[in-house]
Amino acid sequence: MKFQPDKSDTLTLTGHGSGWLAVDQVQFTSSMLVGSNGLLQAWNCTRFEDLTAEHFALLAEQPVEVVIFGSGAKLRFVPPAWLAPLTAKRIGVETMGTPAACRTYNVLSQEGRPVLAALLVE
Template sequence: MKFQPDQSDAQTITGYGPGWLAVNKTPHSHSLLVGSDGLLQAWNCSRFEDLTAEHFALLAEQSVEVVIFGSGDKLRFVPPAWLAPLMAKRIGVETMGTSAACRTFNVLSQEGRPVLAALLVE
């Protein structure tokens, strides 16, 4: 039996480290929104302390099943009230460190799931 690697057109996070991450082998040194549908845009926050409720309201405008929030170098949670716009649209939210969020995004997007990664790069 021959095995064939799975092929997908979804974006892939191909690398990450302190202060950077790469999407489809293109390096970025700022926080990003990465969608399995091809969305790739800067996320206007450079520190966890800069985040506001408006950052998460923006995420609720996307047509996804789940948002993977990469909270930076360590696991940190935002106030639950900030997630209300996502919950109102029945969009799941998972919080983890950015490195774990990158790996989780890749798995879900390769499965064909509509997913958005909101990745804090500090």
């Protein structure tokens, strides 16, 4: 029996490692925003310590149900007040390490959910 990989109509996170991640086999070395609606853009932050409330206010402008925040190599949480713009629009937020965020984004996007991955690459 020959196995075929699932074909996805959305952007797929196909790899990650220290200092990089890959979207549809294209490698990026900067933090990225990846959306099931086709959004693919650099996210202007290089370290967790550089994040501000404005980074999360930008996420609230996207037409999604949930934001998956990949906090880098380890799990770290931002101040809850920074998530207020997302909460006000009833957008769910899940925080996890970037490797777990990549896997979670893929599952949700392949289910057809409107999801955005905000992935910190350090």
